[in-house]
Amino acid sequence: MEVAIKERPIIFGPESIRAIQAGSKTETRRVIKEQPQGQNAPGKWADMEWWTWKTDVLQTTRALTDNLVAACPYGQPGDRLWVRETWADLSARSLSGQSAAYKEFPADRIENERWRSPVTMPRQASRFLLEIGEVHAEVQQEPDDEIPEAGLWVWVLRFKEVEEELNEKLAMIDVG
Numbered sequence: 001m002e003v004a005i006k007e008r009p010i011i012f013g014p015e016s017i018r019a020i021q022a023g024s025k026t027e028t029r030r031v032i033k034e035q036p037q038g039q040n041a042p043g044k045w046a047d048m049e050w051w052t053w054k055t056d057v058l059q060t061t062r063a064l065t066d067n068l069v070a071a072c073p074y075g076q077p078g079d080r081l082w083v084r085e086t087w088a089d090l091s092a093r094s095l096s097g098q099s100a101a102y103k104e105f106p107a108d109r110i111e112n113e114r115w116r117s118p119v120t121m122p123r124q125a126s127r128f129l130l131e132i133g134e135v136h137a138e139v140q141q142e143p144d145d146e147i148p149e150a151g152l153w154v155w156v157l158r159f160k161e162v163e164e165e166l167n168e169k170l171a172m173i174d175v176g
Contacts, residue, residue, distance in 0.1 A: 008074060010081040010130075011118045015145060017085050017104040020128055026160060029146050030074060032137060032153040072135045072155050081159065083128035084118035100125040134158040 010028070012020065019025035074081065086103040103115055140147045140154045147154055 003078070005078055005080060006075055007080045007082055007123075007129075009084050009121075009123070009126075010074060011084045014086070014104050017083070017102075017128075020083065020130075020161065021104075023161070027156065027158045029140065029144075029154040029156050031140075031147060032155055033073075035153055072137075072157075074135070074155060074157055075132050076135060077132050079132050080162065081130040081132065081157075082123055082126040083130065084121040084126065086115050086118055087121050087125055088113045088115055089125075100127075102127065129162050129164050130159040131162045132157055132159050 012028070016025055016028070088101040088103075089099070090101055091099040100121075101113060134157070136156050137153055138156055140150050140152050142150050
C-alpha cells in the first residue's frame with residue numbers, strides 16, 4: 001500500500017525566507033498548541049513514565065521520546081510544506097507572465113505595490129517546496145527568533161528544499 005504524500009502550507013517570516021533562499025535553513029520549530037498542564041507539565045517530563053495529552057493524540061514513554069506516536073499538524077516525514085510569504089498578485093497586469101512578486105526578493109521590489117499577507121497566498125504562487133525529513137517534539141530550552149519563550153513544548157521539523165517538476169507546477173495553474 002502506497003502512502004500519499006500530503007502538502008500543507010506553512011508561513012515563514014522575512015529572515016527565514018532569506019535563510020531558505022541561501023540554503024542555510026533546514027529546521028523550524030512551532031509551538032504545540034495544546035501544552036501539557038498540571039502535574040504532567042514539561043518540567044516534570046523526565047520523571048514521568050507515561051504522558052498523555054488531553055486529546056489522546058500524543059502518547060509516549062521515556063523510551064519513545066524520539067518516536068512519537070502522534071500526528072503532527074505540519075505533517076510526517078515524506079510530506080511536503082509549501083511556503084507562504086508576503087507577496088503581491090501580478091496576474092492581472094504582468095506582461096512577463098510572472099503571476100506574483102515576493103517582498104523578500106530584491107528584483108520584485110515594486111513601487112506602490114499592494115503587499116498581501118502570507119495567509120492569502122495560493123499554492124501556485126509559492127516559490128519554495130520543503131520535504132519533511134524528521135518530526136519530533138521537545139521542550140524549547142532557550143528563546144530564539146522563532147520561539148521567543150523557553151519552556152514551551154514545540155514541534156521540531158527538519159526539512160530540505162525540493163525542486164518541483166515543471167509538470168507539477170503547470171498542473172496547479174488555473175488556465176480555465
